[in-house]
Amino acid sequence: MKYIITESQYNKSIDKFITYIFEPHKEKRTKKFPGSIFWVKDGEVVAEVKESAFFWVSHQIWRSISLMFSLKHTETRQVIKEWLEEHYKLGGLSPLTLTDDNPVSWKNRNITN
Numbered sequence: 001m002k003y004i005i006t007e008s009q010y011n012k013s014i015d016k017f018i019t020y021i022f023e024p025h026k027e028k029r030t031k032k033f034p035g036s037i038f039w040v041k042d043g044e045v046v047a048e049v050k051e052s053a054f055f056w057v058s059h060q061i062w063r064s065i066s067l068m069f070s071l072k073h074t075e076t077r078q079v080i081k082e083w084l085e086e087h088y089k090l091g092g093l094s095p096l097t098l099t100d101d102n103p104v105s106w107k108n109r110n111i112t113n
Helices: 007-022 059-069 073-088
Strands: 026-028 036-041 044-050 054-057 094-097
Touching: 007 044, 007 059, 007 073, 054 059, 054 073, 059 073, 073 094
Parallel strands: 054 094
Antiparallel strands: 026 036, 036 044, 044 054
16 A cells, blocks of 8 residues: 655654654753763763764664655755754754764763763
């Protein structure tokens, strides 16, 4: 069975899915990483706002968004950027993931402790 949805419905679905993945989260700052704000959900770091320029996203979350909507890497970046602007007025951030130039590993940083 095929379903036909409008572009508006598609965009709303993406928005709801991204919101579901990130919310509710708590923001955490540490003295060890003063230029970062970590988003923690269920005891896991899911994203990092770094120096008000970058939005590092967990690879698992990035992949979930990409697979759920059959998005290419650049398309996933764009929908996350739009979501950040819509919900947090953070559209100036560049969304990145572990597959981008600067890999980040939160597990080795003990952020949630």
